[in-house]
Amino acid sequence: MVLIISGNSVISGAEYVLADYLKCSNKNEFMVLTSETKKVVDFYKDLDVNTIISSKYMTPSGASTNSKIIGKLKKLLRYILSKQLIKKTIDKFNIKTIVANNTTDVIYSAWVKKVSGVRYYQYIHDIIHKGSFIARIILKFDKYVDKYFAVSRAVKGSLCDIGIDENKIILIYNGLQDLKFARKSMNDKLVFGFLGAFSSRKAPLTFVDFIKKSGYKGVMAYHISEDNMENKVKDKIKEDNLDIELIGKVERNNIKQFYDNIDFLFVPSIHDPLPTVVLEAFNYSTPVVGRSIDGIPEMITEDFNGYLFKDNEDFNKIISKINNLDEKTYDEMCISANSIIKDKFSLDKKVCKLNKLLFYS
DSSP: OEEEEEOOSSOOHHHHHHHHHHHTSOGGGEEEEEOOOHHHHHHHHHTTOSEEEEOTTSOTTOOOOSOHHHHHHHHHHHHHHHHHHHHHHHHHHTOOEEEEOSGGGGGGHHHHTTSTTOEEEEEEOSOOOTTSHHHHHHHHHGGGOSEEEESSHHHHHHHHHTTOOGGGEEEOOOOBOOOOOOOOOOOSSOEEEEESOBSTTTOHHHHHHHHHHHOOEEEEEOSOBOTTHHHHHHHHHHHHTOOEEEEEOOOGGGHHHHHHTOSEEEEOOSSOSSOHHHHHHHHTTOOEEEESSTTGGGTOOBTTTEEEESSGGGHHHHHHHHHTOOHHHHHHHHHHHHHHHHHTSBHHHHHHHHHHHHHOO
16 A cells, blocks of 8 residues: 655645556555545545545644744644654555655655555656755755655756755656647637736746747746736736736646647746646647756647757747748647657556556555
């Protein structure tokens, strides 16, 4: 039995890629220890995982409070009390392997190593920056971790940069269940899509800048807005009278229609270890224009399945290339985008690699 620790109070990309993996595995071989947040518990119940243990102790972020001191004390108390729960779970279900799914879950590794013979694997879904709080936490608990699973070479490199032994880090790309190539035809007026949070990290205003510079049509799908970003985007669209449609949240079961209606996905994130939206676009035979940071260059090959840019000064170069595209070249780019899922980012490959590590190593 493999115990998955998912100490998160929200559903993020880490939970979605875990869900994809579990759907293709024998769910009877897994159990989940997670927070008591209803949305999180329901998420795992919908996956039909047999055993789900939820507890208020399994939330590293702790409870909100007006007092910083009280807040820190509550977090510390939760962490201390989680020790008994983790040890009890290991003993009751004869757990031999643990996978911690969220980067901050590394704090629980100390309790696991108090029990002999249990392997502790830590997923890292984030770029870890030197001197950051999370870097200090990882280094503090590193001695309790057997292996790290890094979702991109950029993530692996960031772990090495803070001092983690490269031999402890295993690269496991996230993957999707590959779809058959679907032929697309370019719209008369090219349509570019943005899909993600309206947040500073996702840089939606850069997308607006690109549409202004290019004169293309834009479609923006977003599920949340932070720091008044939605109003900033709307104000900029109105001020420059741009052809950009805001469509709000797109549910996963409607994602195909979104990609069918755009010619390119545009990913302007300023930090992104391995954006799932790029994989989704490729799976739906849609090329991507992305910022050349973190794990994005591991996904996009210039003139093969998309284009890369560093900043707004590169827009003219990209626009020139796109304006000179003919249907044949665009079709080849769509084929290449689709094929890289099977070749490099296949869910089947991820499942085989992860299962081998969890059950046969």
